[in-house]
Amino acid sequence: MGPTNKCATDELQMLGRRDYDLSYSWPTDIPNQQLQSTAVQFISTAKLQFQPPLNQPLPTIPTKTNLSSKQNLALHIILHHHSQKTTAQPLRMIIQGTTGIGKSFLIDYIRQKLNIFGTNTTNTLFVLAPTGIAAYNIQGTTIHAGLRIPIKEMHPLIGKALFTFQECFRHVKYLLIDEMSFLGPKLLLKIDSCLRQAFPDKQHEPFGGLSIILVGDLGQLPPVMDKPAYASHSTTLNLCRSFTIVVTLHTIFRQQGSSVKQQQFRSMLQNIRDAQPNKHDWQMLMNQTNTNFTLLQQNEFNSSIHLFATNSSTMLHNKRMLKALNLPIALSIARIAQQTNSEYDNNEQLPLELLLCENQ
Template identity: 45%
Template sequence: MSFIGERLLENIDAHLLQAFPSNANENFAGISMILVGDLGQLPPVNDTPPYNSRRRAELLWEQFTTIITLDHIYRQEGQGSDQERFRQLLMNIRDAKPTLDDWILLMTRSSMTIDTTTNQEFDSCVHLFSTNDNVHNHNKKKLQSLKNPVARSIASKVQNVTANQSGMDDELDVDLLLSKNARVMLTSNLWIEAGLVNGVLGNIRKIVYKLGSAPPQPPAYVLVEFDNYSGLPFNDRHPSSIPVLAIERGGSSQIPLRLALTIHKSQGLTLQKATIDIGPTERTSLTFVAISHVKSLQGLRIMPPFSDDRYEKLNKGKQVVGRKREEERLQSIQNNSRASHKPKDVDTTFTFISTNCKMYCTGYYCKI
């Protein structure tokens, strides 16, 4: 929900009023609305958070008056002192109050601090960058180091697409570079039960084209050997190698793979290991979102390192001040209605969510 800006919220309301004209005198056409997420995540792109709006969006946002906070941390769970310290570090950064000790601890995971063997282990893991340009440069360097032919796959347009379906989906790259042995990440849930989910890693083993087609057309499929595949084998000799076909999203067709990601496009992923490049300047929630992708401090490599002065103005940023003010308002609403709305257990929570009341749910890396 942190990605929802004033224009998007107003558009949701407008489309619901069109779909249910008989309820045109009610916000969201009287439809039950549930927002889930963490306002401490990345803010809307090229938009203003609705709680900082002076438009109709602010009135719509204030319709969410039932609040449930899920406060158990699942991604970085664990009882050891190191894990507790890592959780506190992340919370300090989220709340724009990092300490010098936090920075010193983070720099123990710098590429200049960890040993050569550990650095080599991280070379094959996911890399996250602050800009698209850095992603493209990294991908080119990695592919060049493989010394294998590179196939360029340009997303193809899907015929008979309506205006509402046009545009490229965030899951798919318009221009994708592929090469044998390249380390890639799946960006779509293809087969959840077998472990083929958004964020799983693997290595390209083959790139196969239909007869008569060639780059830059998308291949017929890319054979990827996935790290944690648990389904039926496609090939008995290579049981973890699975063909990944192009999928259709947003009016385009493309292979759902990526070599590296921007921090924005990686929001929501849980990673065992990752190399993080947060760029030269701090932006709202960027460092928090990037670092919190990993489950433990040992799963993090920071490259390049950064100085502690990037946090000096973090707590005074306009978006951070507005977000904290809104979180205080929501917390006050929750405290006032705690007795009547607080769920007793997990089953009650599910029952409560399924009712037709409007509800706002926030949490720091929650799992329902």
């Protein structure tokens, strides 16, 4: 099922170390040591001073938008809560639904409506997502970056870092988190802890007294190396129980059409989502495998985006594609690879080796 440029795995391990790579006339204008040190210092300083992009350009949404009845209901609940100002209890709301029912569009619409109440420099709504791609798709920020959550051990913010963090949230009234199925007990507790720091006046309240809107589908990807937030110990379970309003979206916008094939495709997606695929669904998928395609048809997918279950499979595919370029490849080895294990632990999961190819 992989790409057509078949090659042994050990050949791929030699990329960047082949005679072909080593004998290539690579550019010699390498930055001097002083410039390298300046770059490292700049990156370290930028990380400490990073502020989430709370006020970034938003997509233009038509004034007259054909929202579904449930989308309108969700929007009405949020706007009605905001109109109550300080008299209302924090809104704890879940907007759920399968793929293609317009969750991302609704997020943009909610953001546009809520941020009308902000200013040129402040926003009322802060949008987060678990991964970089998910955050990019909704023009938000990752949970870890936006809430200053480190990848490894977590410590309370102090001093200037704490002051800057609190300033970022001073005008925020609502926190919206997309792809809620990614939230496990560990991450949910970290979010709760960070928000209690962001709002010290309400540090004894769940999520620092902030209104939280969770969006997503619990039938999609589960938390990484964790269990669902609702299947946890009492502390996290109490946080989950604070979400008392749930709106379920049903109208599918992405896979529309009334033909037999379109209906079958929608049915297959729903069955797979519910973990109840039938024989017809299986046959429909098997008709799209390489064994049913000609070599010419298979080659059309070589440059397509491939999805894999593990990082190792992804790396293997990327190396195969690099080798298929038939161009010299440079190997860059991180300095930390030469150091002790204790220092290696601080690499923030960055790769120790990087393969580079000119003009690619």
